[in-house]
Amino acid sequence: IYHVDLDTSTATVHAGTFQGRGYNDEVNLLQAQFDTPTGLALRTHAYSAMGDNDQIYLYVADTGNKRIRQVGMGSLLPQEAGGIFQEKVMTYFGSGPANTPNNC
DSSP, rough: OOOEETTTTEEESSSSSSSSOOOOOOGGGGGOSSSEEEEEEOOOOOOTTOOOTHHHHEEEEEEGGTTEEEEEEEEESSSGGTTTOOOEEEEEOOOOOOOTTOOO
16 A cells, blocks of 8 residues: 655555555555555544544555455644654454355
């Protein structure tokens, strides 16, 4: 999963490894593995699976693993105001395993 800065025209890896397809969950951003991510949605506030209301999350349709994954993108609050950045990828919905019908 890349973060693209439109002002500088640069792209940096935000989450995931280059170790090929796979599933690695509840880990830091650069240790996570995905299998055929196909859709994205951004949520900037409200309740999350991690229980943090000031977080920005990216939700990824991890199609090959039959899961919706939640990726920490940062905090809406500065750290001195209580903002905490959850640098983690976790399953938000679905139970896998890959290639098993009707489990999402």
